[in-house]
Amino acid sequence: MTISTPSSDRRVFRSGLATGDVTHDSFVLWTRAVPPAGAAVSGPVRWSVWADDGAAISDGVVDVSPDSDFTCHVTVDGLRPATTYHLVVEAFGDREVGRTTTLPLSADRFRIAVACCSRWGWPGFELYGRIARDEPDLVLHVGDSIYEIGETTPTGQMTDPPHECRTLDDYRRRHAQHRTDAGLRALHADRPFLAVWDDHEVIDNAPDEESVARRAAGIQAWHEWMPIDPAVAGLDRVRHIDGLLDLVLVDARFGGRTPTDTDGPTTDRADGPILSERQWSLVEEAVERSTAPWFVFANQVQVSPMTLAYAPTFGWPPWRRVVNPDQWDGFPDGRRRLSDLLRRVRGTPIVVSGDLHAGWSRRFLADDGSAVAHEFTSPSIAGATFAEAVRDRTLLPQRLVHTILTRLNPGIDHLDLDRHGYLLLDVTPEAFTTTFVHADGTTVVRTLRPR
Secondary structure, three states: OOOOOOOOOOOOOOEEEEEOOOOOOOOEEEOOOOOOOOOOEEEEEEEEEEOOOOOOOEEEEEEOHHHHHOEEEEEEEOOOOOOOEEEEEEEEOEEEEEEEEEEEEEEEEEEEEEEEEOOOOOOOOOOHHHHHOOOOOOOEEEEOOOOOOOOOOOOEEOOOOOOOOOOHHHHHHHHHHHHOHHHHHHHHHHOOEHHHHHHHHOOOOOOOHHHHHHHHHHHHHHHHOOOOOOOOOOOOOEEEEEOOEEEOOOOOOOOOOOOOOOOOEEEOOOOOOOOOHHHHHHHHHHHHHHOOEEEEEEOOOOOOOOOOOEEEEEOOOOOOEEEEEOOOOHHHHHHHHHHHHHHHOOOEEEEEEOOOOOOEEEEEEEEOOOOEEEEEEEOEOOOOOOHHHHHHOOOOHHHHHHHHHHOOOOOEEOOOOOEEEEEEEEOOOOOOOEEEEEEEOOOEEEEEEEO
16 A cells, blocks of 8 residues: 655645554554635544554544644554554545554564654654665654744745744644655655653743743644543653563653753752652552563663763862763763663663754763663754754864764764764663664664673
């Protein structure tokens, strides 16, 4: 079955379809059906799920209306594990097709693609299409699926709206613009997603006290546009593949984080919690129940301590670390709590993160310098890279920044500050292989063995 893609903004299913929140026996089917000019402003969407042999599995009807920006979510359950299903949606005389695959109950190999930080109209956005060709079993999106910034992009295109997103309509239009990309539509229509938001779905460095009004609009639009289960509170998810992998995905942005008032490097500090007690309970339970060879803790922002520089202080010691408070460095008490939990994992703990617009492979070291886990941070799909952002602020060349970071932060075995890309995680009982796939076609591979 081939995947159709919109050829015109006049198409009903111009934004395609998607699946997410996948388990071994269910997934959430998402689509958006925009009535053609002159049609009723609301109406039914007929959906159906089919097996490879053409047998009908499930079907139904759901209404769309302007209240939800013509989007809809359907939970399809009672399915078989590790099975590919074909999808059809029909409305207002148009149709769209796709497919998805449920998770296995057990497996001896599994591939996860990790993506983050996709700024529409910037070089690199075409990487979504490349992910589809890599045929991952699951796409893990760790945030910044859109950017709220209004601009004329480096490719000469104007964002929609042309100004910074502030209202519900603004955020909806920006999501719709991102789905004009054929590669992103094709990936959503072919592979299941697990996704969390990050700050740019609302505003840079959210949450803060000033973004409360915008937060509701950005979060509502994200819920409307992403393939998630609307009946499940929060975005924290646990998935288990027997004999292979336990995956814990937590929302370290809005799930329990204390609002901050700092948007740049600062000295180390503790502002409050980064996760709620409900989230900590979920992680603790997952750790206690895990028996798999690999335990993956995934969230939006880097967990490992990252020293950017040292600054003089009026006290002792006279120098203090300069850190990025937006990541776990701003919440050292929470990081110590997570370190203690990861030490209790029976298998080998892995941390997966994003947000930094750079590719990192490094040992996650506790405050006492001992190794707790290995962390892989995904590069950005599109947008200003880490090196470009530093040059804009300090005029430091990329090579010097690389040298500073590697000397101040032990345990780094790969650091790429200047290329867009994504991660491929190939998991077997014997090895955890991470491939950094770059927009220029190059790759870097790191392989871990169970401890």
